[in-house]
Amino acid sequence: MSGNCGASGCMGTGVTGAVNTNGDKELKRMQSGMVYNIQRMSIQDGPGMRTTVFLKGCPLHCLWCSNPESQSFLPQLLLFENLCGNCGKCAEACPHGAVTTDGEHWNRDLALCRNCGACAEVCPAKARVMSGKAMTVEEVMKVVSKDELFYANSGGGVTFGGGEPTGAGDFLIELLEACRTEGYHTCVDTCGHCAPGQFRKVLGLAELFLFDCKHMDPEQHRRLTGQDNSVILANLREVLRSGVPVRIRVPLMPGLNDSEENIAAVAAMLHEFGKHDVDVLPCHAFGRNKYMALGRELPAARAYEPEDLKEALDRFARHDLKVAIV
Numbered sequence: 001m002s003g004n005c006g007a008s009g010c011m012g013t014g015v016t017g018a019v020n021t022n023g024d025k026e027l028k029r030m031q032s033g034m035v036y037n038i039q040r041m042s043i044q045d046g047p048g049m050r051t052t053v054f055l056k057g058c059p060l061h062c063l064w065c066s067n068p069e070s071q072s073f074l075p076q077l078l079l080f081e082n083l084c085g086n087c088g089k090c091a092e093a094c095p096h097g098a099v100t101t102d103g104e105h106w107n108r109d110l111a112l113c114r115n116c117g118a119c120a121e122v123c124p125a126k127a128r129v130m131s132g133k134a135m136t137v138e139e140v141m142k143v144v145s146k147d148e149l150f151y152a153n154s155g156g157g158v159t160f161g162g163g164e165p166t167g168a169g170d171f172l173i174e175l176l177e178a179c180r181t182e183g184y185h186t187c188v189d190t191c192g193h194c195a196p197g198q199f200r201k202v203l204g205l206a207e208l209f210l211f212d213c214k215h216m217d218p219e220q221h222r223r224l225t226g227q228d229n230s231v232i233l234a235n236l237r238e239v240l241r242s243g244v245p246v247r248i249r250v251p252l253m254p255g256l257n258d259s260e261e262n263i264a265a266v267a268a269m270l271h272e273f274g275k276h277d278v279d280v281l282p283c284h285a286f287g288r289n290k291y292m293a294l295g296r297e298l299p300a301a302r303a304y305e306p307e308d309l310k311e312a313l314d315r316f317a318r319h320d321l322k323v324a325i326v
Ligand code: SF4
Pocket: 077, 093, 094, 095, 096, 097, 098, 099, 108, 112, 113, 114, 115, 116, 117, 118, 119, 120
């Protein structure tokens, strides 16, 4: 695997020049990458009716992440114990002796499991499912093209999310190029943690960004996500300067990033660029079953009480930011 995204891990396979039957060198789309979901008919990821392609892998590990299966760049087994019908087929299928039983439940030994997916293939109850599938650009475009009439009629298009889509390196670049060739509107939903050179390539192809702003303080950002925000803020400023449309999105977490000080800092930066609107995503408690299915501890984040949320939203208004809840 290669790719040149630097700050983010990459799953792309490298652009390759191929020789056709006439002996001419032509550039073929050779990238493949790890996709964990393709959601059709989405209305929340940009204008109009959209298809959202979720690319697996993220350089951040936010404390409140509601899609923990999106963080690893590799395929992963999820085990939903409540769906298990106790047939034992998974134990027969596992080549690594990783399926264990206490006589009542069929579990997996995380130390032995290689996430190969053999058990998921035979599980009749869908209690075992794999997250992440390697797909080529052509395979993704085949799915995306099914709804092109809806894009045209609704002013919609294709959104790339994750995980962190820029982490897919040149796989994302080729997907964006393919969409632009087909005339589909392109949107990238990003945390912004991407090497600037790679980010500039994305900037040249995306027609809209949904750009997360999690915390303005570098140390707080590191504490909440595992990385500081220096690259992120540099990329955000680049988007804001570029004139490419961007919606700033603040995932709002009670007691973690909703202080007066942080919201004032978000406002000050956006006002520099004449921006006075922001999308806010208040913390919710989704994703807990996925943490359990991955054998991980539950996230520390808690949902808002209504009065606390109102107070937090008032802070945006005090700093001249118009909020849309998404
Ligand atoms: S994913 Fe593979 S290694 Fe893991 S429990 Fe299933 S069959 Fe065994």
